[in-house]
Amino acid sequence: MEVDTTAALEPSPAAADASGATLPPHLERIRSRVEVGLSRPSNTAGTYGANSYTPSGYDNSLSPALFAARLCMAVSVLTDEELVFDMAGLDAPLVNALRRILLAEVPSVAIERVLIRNNTSIVHDEMLAHRLGLVPLRVDIAALEDVPPPADGEDPTTLPYTSANHVVLRLKVRCSDVPGAPPDAPPTVRYKNAHVLSKSLQWTPVGDQAAWLTDGVEPVHDDILLAKLRPGQEIDIEAHAIRGVGRVHAKWSPVATAFYRMLPEVTLRRPLASAEASTLVAACPANVFDLEDVAGRGGGDGFGVSVARPRACTMCRECIRLPELAGAVDLTRRREHFVFSVESSGVRPPVDLFRDALDVLVAKCQVVLDALDEVTGEGGGAGEEAAEVEETGGDEDF
């Protein structure tokens, strides 16, 4: 169940600069809000220049201390497969970097090579291999090494797989008749192994893997349909799984998806009449608004409305589209407050994935720092490392 964490992060600490100065409201709105208009969103781009607001006496620069002071996070959903948390006090590019890394650069293990001993099923060898590749595997990622990338012109199919860098899964299934099954029963009843599921993938330790891969290797889900068989058909294969990243192939992406949204902000521009209030409450599919008994509190006639759950707003813009509600609601998004979701494919807990993403980001920063060091001649020992890094950099472009 999602926990509303907005309150925990209020008031946003991002408003004040290092010296505690704030912007006048109209500028603060430009700085920190994305306008959600009827026909188009406006003010979508952030202002990152340190001196953008200098004339107004506001220092837009960022220091680590300020960043640390401003950053605040709160988790609202945490399960084995999903992590939703709020991140406030930082800019979109940085959050986006984490999202991109999660999608493309956090490593996981997936089947890369399939040796087919026998496949008499209707599913083609290539298709079976492709399906196997997409099966998420639960492996201790840290225990495995990366397979060295192929050199220029080297055939990737001949890369050395060792016990240190790959795991082997066997799939040997043969379909046969179930004696005595009624002839009109579904195939799964009539035949043994009519459906080949991912649970049939059996880990076979290579070398001494059994000793150090103590958690074993298994598909995250037992019930992924790989192929369908009929009596006499057989699949007998050996699949080799290696570490990889989503940038190379989506099968290595450890997340189903990772994304964020900017926190919606819904405010009422004017007090609403009773009729308008109930229209508004009825119009909102996300149930953002609550009816309030204004009359009971002596505030006028009938009902008023309150913005009860702005976080639930999906930005369907129904409240600003309806002509009878024109000008009633102001929709904005907080530019520096993100609701970040990590939907793990199940291979690893989403928290680990996010942590890894941070590590990758740090490593990337380190690359830049090292490179800068090299250029400026500082940190003499980093030269060798930097050279290596450049190579990886080349790969990234590719």
Add this chain to the structure above:
Amino acid sequence: MVRSTVTPQQCRLRDMTYAAPILADVQYVRGREVVLRRDWAIGRMPIMLRSDHCYLAGKTDAELAALGECPLDPGGYFVVRGTEKVILIQEQLSKNRIIVEFDAKGCLSASVQSSTHERKSRTTIVVKAGRMYLRHNTLSEDVPVIVALRAMGVETDQEVVQLVGSEGTFMDGVEPSLQECASLNIYTSSQALDFLGVGMVADGVPSMNPAAVSKRKEHARDLLAGVVLAHVPVRRYNFRDKCIYMAQMMRRILAAAEDPTMIDDKDYYGNKRLELAGQLLSLLFEDLFKKLCSDIKRQAELHFAKQKKSDFAAPGRRGGGSSISGYDALLHVRGDTITQGLEFAISTGNWHVKRFKMERAGVTEVLSRLSFIAALGMMTRITSQFEKTRKVSGPRALQPSQWGMLCPSDTPEGESCGLVKNLALMTHVTTDDDSAPLARLLYDLGTEDTSQLSGAELNEGDGALVFLNGLILGVHANPPALAAALRALRRRALIGEFVSVWLHPPHRAIYIACDGGRVCRPLIIVSPSGVPLVTDEHMTGIARGTLVWRDLMHNGLIEYLDVNEENNTLIATTEPEIMAGTTHLEIAPLTILGVCAGLIPYPHHNQSPRNTYQCAMGKQAIGAIAYNQHCRADTLLYLLSYPQRPMVQTRTLDLVGFNRLPGGQNASLCVMSYSGYDIEDAVVLNRASVDRGFGRCVVLRKHASTMRRYPNNTTDRIMPPPVEPPPPPGTDPDAAAVLVAAAARRNARYSALDQDGLVSPGARLKNGYFYANKEVPADTSVTQGGSAAARAAAATYRAQPLIFKGPADAVAEKVLLTSSETEHFVVKVMVRETRRPELGDKFSSRHGQKGVCGLIAPQEDLPFNDAGVCPDLIMNPHGFPSRMTVGKMIEFIAGKAGVHEGKFRMGTAFDGDRIEDCAEALVAAGYSYSGKDMFYSGSTGEPLRAYVFAGPIFYQKLKHMVKDKMHARARGPRALLTRQPTEGRSRDGGLRLGEMERDCLIGYGASMLLMERLMHSSDVFTVYACGTCGLLGYKGWCQYCRTGAAVSALQIPYACKLLFQELQGMNVVPRLKLDDP
């Protein structure tokens, strides 16, 4: 007699013809006895799949599957020599009907294309200078029509006028013709026949010899009886019916001269007949059967002639006539005349029928198995006989009378636009029905026979002429009552359901038709009180299965109307539109579209050409072909790895089975500009989607080879791959490994072969690898001496391995070993290649919006929305304004609503879910009413500056793929004759620098570049030319001048040298003038 069943699938795989024997009982004379031979097979008739005589008829889905057949396959085609052939529906002008129109010279004419079993002929009556003439092929020139009438026994002017009509206009119209006849001094039948007879004699002076005269008359009379208006029967030279018919033609002309609306429209679809495979085959069969009979006769005569001669030569050798008694005509007949003739016609598409002088080409086409829809669409295709080159718009235009019968959208673009059409969903084409019972019925219902009536009675009064299949049957005093009675009978299923009754007051006629080839469609009958007869009760009955179509027909709730009868109806499109006078109600408006157009969601919102484009593109979409797609051995098969049902459905999809054999995938699409690699309709693909299987397809290609048997009893054979001897024992292991590796390298091309010399299924094939190690005998000539077995054993063989040539590595899918009908051993290897989408592959939505893939972007770079949804595909919004495919936009919204509700949405033509409902469903799911959502840029992380129209759209991957087309060459093969680079990708040809490019270079003055492109990089050749004589010689020697003094070397294109030599071959001396700069 051995009976064996042959299934269509066997025929496809074994390259056989799916045919069944035609059995006949033959009675003939053998010597002095009469022999009756029962069930003698005179030939084999190709069987249309799923027809009544097909082995598959009436089989359940499971039985079909057991026979290797797809239950969804529509049938309707033939399997001839292993290929599936469709006999296209042929459109023609209807036979035996009077058509009044202007002829080529602008004269008003009434023409009839008569067609009987024996002959076809065209009879025309034309008006020239107010006088009417009869025109016919057998007449050397136009004959005054009155003369023809006189010849047929109408001798008085009064009779002529009464036959045509005694109203003022008709009388005035006939008068000049009568005068002309009088001026020719023809008053009697005899005179007229003589006149006609003279006219028919093309050359020479007509003889006055009485015998010749009578013969001439007889000839003329026979002509009038049998050839002119051949379809009107003349019994014992009783020309009465023919006179009436001719008079009616005159009447129609005169009426049209008075009132231009009476001129007929040739393109009106009621004047068209569709010829189906059965009719075409019966024509051909009749011809071949006659040929068989004459062959039998000729054989027998030949035999007897020979016999007579030998009897004459040696009279005493045998008893008189005993040898004749032994002759069995059936034993001497080539049994394959009919079989071969039919097979040849279907496999080539050349329809030659001698009797009608019919010579049509392109009647059949190979069934396209590119996609399920392509195959289905082919069954409904209609071709017309019009020339494609003629620039007339009439036959190409969409005629209003085609409404509901032919699909308004499905026609090709280009030269055959509008000439090739497709049937609409519910169209039925009638088959020939016996007209005799109907004629009897018409007489019983009060039609007065023409023989009982005078000319005046024909044309006067309130009655109308009763036409049955174009013949005048008689007159009925109360035509509306007759029509009502016939329709009532038809609705009670007492006469054929496809009998059409067309009341035509302007013609004073009621046209009744039961002939074949009329297009008709079913409609719901509306009672006179304005209530449709099919009620909800019936609908539930149908849904429950207690009622079937036939019940509705027999209960008179639904009836089939042909184009002509539709003229007597008032059809409401929807129930609320029923008004006073409405007679019928459309069953469903969507049925005016055909199969291909039926795939399009919301087609009524699209600009019309877009639907036409989609009809063409749906046939190129890769998808599932059939349930037996993996058991087939087609030359080329494209299959989609993960086909999906479209999110937005149409009713047609369910009806035709497209849902079970889809041809595309639902892609989540964003309409936005991205990266600039999406200009000109290019689309951007999400790499992660591609990784996960979007647009992945399989290409299956057949490689086949026949193991031939030669006259000397040797055959081709397949041998195991060569075996390398193992390294000698005791070799150093390292050296042995090197040896083995070297052997493996040497024999790499054999590596895919199994021990039997054929590629093993699942083996990888690289370019140049062998898929069968075939050997052919070195000597195939017939030699004498030694036993056949010994010779065969002694034969030497030459290796001729079958080489796989392909742009990319492939996998042998399966190997089929079989024998063809001629007992030749056949090897078929299906080679499979799996492809993922790449740059340049072609995609299209269902709205005629095609585009190539311009960029495959990584997922993290692509935009995402609040729910984390990232598009599979990005399309540029510029595709919309000019194309006006509003249907696509609605598909977005309906599809998106469906996704979030977890159900399919309907986009049926003229119906479908309302866009407002879909938009409200979107709002309920938390999306914007407009379908446009806020997206964040994948690269900057900030919100995009506009809302993006996004949703799922059914996308088709089209068969045009870069891998099949890309081509470049540096050096390569050259043509033998000209030594210029070859042409075409298949021959690894060069890229042509054409005339226009050449013009450009000339314009620039880039002479050296020209020289390089056209000579040095092409066919440069060094010749030695003699400066003295200007002829080509040898290096250092001119044979003509017998000196080498002035010979110099120069470089010219080889083609130029060739030209010189060819000129010399024609005794033209080309001389080169050499100039030393």
